[in-house]
Amino acid sequence: MKIAVCLKRVPDTDMRFAVAADGKSLDLSGLKFDMSDFDGYAVEVALRLNEQQGPGEVTVVGLGPDAVQETLRKALSMGADRGVHLAAAEVPFDGLAIAQALAAELAGQGYDLILFGRVATDTGNGMVGPMTAELLQLPCVTAISHLDIKDGRGTAHRELEGARETVSFPLPAVLTIDEGIARPRLPSLKGIMAAKKKPVESRPAALGPIRLTVDKLELPPERAGGRIVGEGPDAVPELVRLLREEAKVI
Amino acid sequence: MAFAGVDFYQLDTLLSEEERAVRDTVRAWVDEHLMPIIGDCYVEGKFPKQLIPGLAELGMFGANLPEEYGCAGLNNVAYGLIMQELERGDSGIRSFASVQGGLVMYPIYAFGSEEQKKHWLPRLAAGKEIGCFGLTEPDFGSNPGGMITTAKETKEGWILNGTKMWITNGSQATVSVIWAKTGEIKDAKSIRGFIVPTNTKGYAAKDQKGKLSLRASDTSEIHLEDVHLPKDAILPKSGGLKSPLMCLTQARYGISWGAIGAAMACYDEAVTYAKTRVMFDKPIGATQIQQVRLADMLTEITKAQFITLQLGRLKDAGTMTPQQVSLAKRNNVSMACDCAREARRLLGANGILAEYHSMRHMANLESVYTYEGTHDMHSLILGQEITGLAAF
Ligand SMILES: Cc1cc2nc3c(=O)[nH]c(=O)nc-3n(C[C@H](O)[C@H](O)[C@H](O)COP(=O)(O)OP(=O)(O)OC[C@H]3O[C@@H](n4cnc5c(N)ncnc54)[C@H](O)[C@@H]3O)c2cc1C
Numbered sequence: 001m002k003i004a005v006c007l008k009r010v011p012d013t014d015m016r017f018a019v020a021a022d023g024k025s026l027d028l029s030g031l032k033f034d035m036s037d038f039d040g041y042a043v044e045v046a047l048r049l050n051e052q053q054g055p056g057e058v059t060v061v062g063l064g065p066d067a068v069q070e071t072l073r074k075a076l077s078m079g080a081d082r083g084v085h086l087a088a089a090e091v092p093f094d095g096l097a098i099a100q101a102l103a104a105e106l107a108g109q110g111y112d113l114i115l116f117g118r119v120a121t122d123t124g125n126g127m128v129g130p131m132t133a134e135l136l137q138l139p140c141v142t143a144i145s146h147l148d149i150k151d152g153r154g155t156a157h158r159e160l161e162g163a164r165e166t167v168s169f170p171l172p173a174v175l176t177i178d179e180g181i182a183r184p185r186l187p188s189l190k191g192i193m194a195a196k197k198k199p200v201e202s203r204p205a206a207l208g209p210i211r212l213t214v215d216k217l218e219l220p221p222e223r224a225g226g227r228i229v230g231e232g233p234d235a236v237p238e239l240v241r242l243l244r245e246e247a248k249v250i
Numbered sequence: 251m252a253f254a255g256v257d258f259y260q261l262d263t264l265l266s267e268e269e270r271a272v273r274d275t276v277r278a279w280v281d282e283h284l285m286p287i288i289g290d291c292y293v294e295g296k297f298p299k300q301l302i303p304g305l306a307e308l309g310m311f312g313a314n315l316p317e318e319y320g321c322a323g324l325n326n327v328a329y330g331l332i333m334q335e336l337e338r339g340d341s342g343i344r345s346f347a348s349v350q351g352g353l354v355m356y357p358i359y360a361f362g363s364e365e366q367k368k369h370w371l372p373r374l375a376a377g378k379e380i381g382c383f384g385l386t387e388p389d390f391g392s393n394p395g396g397m398i399t400t401a402k403e404t405k406e407g408w409i410l411n412g413t414k415m416w417i418t419n420g421s422q423a424t425v426s427v428i429w430a431k432t433g434e435i436k437d438a439k440s441i442r443g444f445i446v447p448t449n450t451k452g453y454a455a456k457d458q459k460g461k462l463s464l465r466a467s468d469t470s471e472i473h474l475e476d477v478h479l480p481k482d483a484i485l486p487k488s489g490g491l492k493s494p495l496m497c498l499t500q501a502r503y504g505i506s507w508g509a510i511g512a513a514m515a516c517y518d519e520a521v522t523y524a525k526t527r528v529m530f531d532k533p534i535g536a537t538q539i540q541q542v543r544l545a546d547m548l549t550e551i552t553k554a555q556f557i558t559l560q561l562g563r564l565k566d567a568g569t570m571t572p573q574q575v576s577l578a579k580r581n582n583v584s585m586a587c588d589c590a591r592e593a594r595r596l597l598g599a600n601g602i603l604a605e606y607h608s609m610r611h612m613a614n615l616e617s618v619y620t621y622e623g624t625h626d627m628h629s630l631i632l633g634q635e636i637t638g639l640a641a642f
Contacts, residue, residue, distance in 0.1 A: 014252050070267055077271060186278055189309035189322035189332075192271045 001056040001112040001149070003046040005080065006102055006132070008036040008091070009064055009071040010122040017219065024217050026122075035071050038117025040184035042177040045147060046115055047079045047185070053149065057081045059111075063101055063205050064091045076195035077187035083198070086205035093123060093214050099131035100208030107136055113154075116176045118143045126176070133174035140174040141167050145181050252281055253338065256514045258552050264559060265327070272313075272328040276335035279308060284339040289604040291466040297342065298466065299422065306377030310336070310347055312355035319359070320372030327562035330507035337508030338515045341614035342467030344508040349418045350374060352501035354381030354427050357443055361485035361493055366445060370425065382423035384414035384472050385494050391416075392627050393642070394429070395438035395491045399474065401430035401484075408484065410444065410452075410477040416621070420455045420470025423448050427485075428474065429494050443485035443493055452477040463617040499572045502622045503565060506558050506578035509586040509618065510551060512611045516586075516593035517547045519607055523597050534596070543592045550585045557581060573635040580628035587615045 011017070011031040018027040035043075043060065050056040060075040062068040063086040072083035086101055106114055114136075116129035126142070133140030144167075146157035154173060158165040159180075187195070229238045243250045255277070262270060283301055291298045305311065314329035315321035324332075329351075337344035355374050358366055373379040390396040399412025410430055420426075426446045433440030446453060458469040485493075521544060524535030534540050561578050564570040590612035594601040602609055619625050627642075634640050 014254065073267065074271065186275045186308060187271060188307065189272055189275065189313050189324060189328075190317070192268050192275065193317070193323055196268065 001049060001053060002059075002110055003049065003056060003113045003115065004059045004061055004106055004109070004111045005039070005042045005046050005075065005115045006128070007039045007043070007060050007062045007068075007071055007075060008117070008120045008122070009033050009062060009068045010036045010120055013037070013121050019217050019219060024214050026217070033067065033071070035074055036117050036120045036122070038119060038121070038177055038179060040117075041179055041181055042115040042117050043075045043078055043080060044182040044184040045177055046113070048182055049113070049147075049149060059084060061086065061102065061105060063098060064088055066202075069200055069202070072200055073195045073198075074187060076198045076200070077191040078185055079191060081198065083200035085200055085202040087202055088205040088207055092207065092210045092212075093125075094208075094210045094212040095125050095127035096131055096212075097208040097210045098128050099135055101205040102128065102132045103135035104206040106132070112171045113149075114138070114172070114174045116174070118176045118178045129174060129176040136174065138172055138174050139169045140176075141169055142176045143178045144175055145178045147175065147181065253277055253515075253518065256517055256548070256551050257555075258548055259555070261555050261559060265331075269325070269328045269331060272324060273331040273335060275308060276310065276332050277338070279304065280335055280339040284336075284343060288340045288343075288466060289607075289610070292340070292342075292610050293465070293604050295461070295465045297346065297422065297468045301343070302377045302380070305347065306375065309375070310351075311375050311377060312351040312359075312371065314351070315355055315359050315371065315375075319367055320375040321355075325562075326503070326565040327559065330504060330558065330562045333504040333508040334511035334514075336511065338511035340466050340610065341508065341512060341618050342464045344504070344511070345418050345464065345467050345618075348501045348504045348508070349383055350381050352504055353383035353497050354425070356500045357383075357427050357485060357488065357493070357497050358445065360496065361443055361488040362445075363482070363486050365482070366485070370445065374425075379424045380419055380422050382417050382419040382426050382470075382472075383497065384417050384420075384426055384428040385498075386414060386416050388413055388415045392624060394494065395441070397429065397431060397441070398435055399428070399430040400435070401432045401442065401444060403432065407478065407480040407482075408444065410446070410474045410479065412474050414472040414474070416458065417455070417470050417472050418621075419468050420472055421457050421468050423455070426453070426472065428472075439490045441488075441491050441494065443488040444479060444483050445485065446474075446477065446479060446483065450477050450479065463613045465613075495572070498622055499575050502575045502579045503561065503570075505618060505622055506554075506561065506575065506582045509579075509582035509615070510554050510558060512615060512618075513547070513551050513554070513582075513586040513589040516590045516608045516611050517544070517551060520544060520547065520593035520596045523600070523606075527598070540596055543596055547589045547592060550589065554578075554582045554585050573631060576623065576628040576631040576635075579622065580625055580632070583615060583618050584625055587612070587619055590615055 012034050015031050020027040046058045058080040059082050060072050060080045061084045062072045069085050119126035130140050141156045144156035145159045148155045152171050155168045229235050309322040313322040313324045314326055317323040333344055358370050385394050387397050402409045426448055428444045428446050431440045432442050452475045454473045455470045524540050525533050527534045557578050590608050593608035594612050630641050
């Protein structure tokens with residue numbers, strides 16, 4: 001199968017974040033970057049499909065500054081075949097602008113599947129996948145936790161609150177991948193060496209007009225330290241009172 | 251929480267993208283597969299054999315040897331970073347990889363015939379064969395040139411006799427690189443290397459019991475009693491004490507990186523503990539004494555990182571000298587011993603538990619301080635380099 005996986009380079013979620021001097025963006029100094037978590041699952045799904053279903057090609061597509069190529073190469077070192085870098089000075093917040101650039105790249109290339117992570121771990125919008133599907137006029141299933149492909153049709157599971165939905169769809173299709181579907185493999189050392197020799201094309205991103213902007217970014221207030229209200233059974237009534245009246249959680 | 255490493259001077263900017271990718275892969279592997287079990291392995295005195303296939307699959311054995319022999323073909327800095335990350339987990343696991351790559355695959359690669367290389371290297375890289383390196387003897391440790399293990403040439407091949415001590419991977423190895431004298435017992439020039447399958451008649455290994463260090467590593471004694479080998483068991487290009495010493499240079503190079511990993515693990519643990527352990531109504535990290543401890547650790551780790559990165563660049567350029575390796579091994583292991591001990595102390599009573607890592611590293615590093623040339627031996631090597639006078 002010919003599969004495209006769209007990848008976003010995001011700050012590592014293990015880091016401590018600070019707001020930059022402009023008050024509306026992240027302070028990027030000292031941050032480490034990596035592939036957005038859910039995109040890693042999408043890469044794994046693509047690799048496994050082709051391992052199970054015979055030869056195919058996995059193309060990874062990333063939009064943003066040159067550093068995105070490093071993220072693409074990570075996917076290549078996991079086993080993807082080629083990379084496409086859509087160059088842009090920065091990744092806009094407006095998902096539609098991104099989706100337009102991706103749709104322009106992906107249209108007419110004969111992909112059987114176009115995969116995204118469920119949501120990017122930095123902006124958390126979850127809109128680029130469905131919007132790209134819409135622009136390409138393709139069926140779209142979001143946040144899937146399981147996937148079967150047979151005879152040109154797919155079946156996917158979606159985990160709902162307390163229920164599971166099974167959805168079937170024709171190929172080609174756009175899918176956004178939830179975690180838990182297939183744990184992303186680590187790039188092997190040979191894979192890392194091989195990735196150096198795999199092709200990565202770079203061309204300017206045909207971004208759509210940017211209409212959404214972030215005006216303000218604030219970190220949640222520092223959590224106050226804990227408090228010990230007493231010890232043993234005697235403390236329970238007071239604890240219950242505080243949980244009800246002060247914390248308002250029960 | 252994933253381990254973030256220690257990089258106070260932005261040394262990452264001096265690493266290539268692949269070097270960082272290799273480091274990150276091994277780091278993630280250690281977090282995922284080694285950290286959850288290492289405490290128990292250590293307490294039970296067991297090497298975690300089940301990890302060998304995973305290590306091999308990622309390509310961690312002999313990773314700096316060429317791809318044509320089934321290896322990853324990495325440069326030496328990337329190789330060093332693998333050792334650093336493995337030893338961040340445990341010196342025993344790093345020892346396993348050092349022996350397999352630096353002391354077994356390397357001599358076959360450097361001194362072996364093309365047939366030997368084609369036969370053994372891909373199998374060792376894939377973890378299908380496990381190797382060990384037999385140089386040290388009960389009465390010849392720092393002075394391996396004095397060894398009394400012999401290899402007598404016969405019409406059919408060779409007969410080996412002798413005893414080797416302190417052999418890492420000794421009991422689990424399927425193949426052993428044994429160093430023996432082919433000539434007069436006084437003649438260190440007659441030392442040659444032999445590839446010995448461990449199921450050969452007359453070969454026996456016995457686990458070294460009662461270790462208080464490197465408990466998650468197999469250390470054994472090897473007995474060779476009339477071990478008959480075919481003619482092609484000899485490593486044809488090995489010759490004299492220089493050959494095993496060349497292997498040791500490889501392994502010592504990896505150890506100088508590994509020690510930094512152990513030191514980072516202890517520093518990381520100490521910093522976290524210092525910030526969270528409250529005594530006298532404030533975190534112990536808010537006291538000047540603990541801050542000095544942490545500042546010393548960070549300083550020494552950073553210095554070691556610079557020495558070692560440059561050592562790696564020299565190795566890749568082909569200009570590294572064994573004396574430069576001695577300086578790095580001596581400095582870094584001693585530094586790591588100090589970090590581990592200080593971290594252990596900072597942790598108070600918790601510091602003696604296997605649940606934390608510092609004391610395990612502290613005990614492990616005592617072996618690392620001793621093997622691959624004791625700290626003292628490296629002082630003497632440097633002393634000789636400086637003065638031109640041997641003081642061994
Ligand atoms: C866990 C472990 C794993 C090992 N794995 C291997 C292995 O896989 N293969 C292998 O071949 N060997 C291995 N060794 C052996 C190791 O290399 C030796 O232990 C080391 O070379 C020291 O030898 P020794 O123990 O006989 O000490 P000795 O040489 O007896 O030294 C004892 C002390 O005397 C000092 N000393 C010795 N000579 C001098 C001198 N001239 N001047 C001043 N001081 C001196 C030493 O520094 C040391 O402090 C391992 C050892 C350990 C502990």
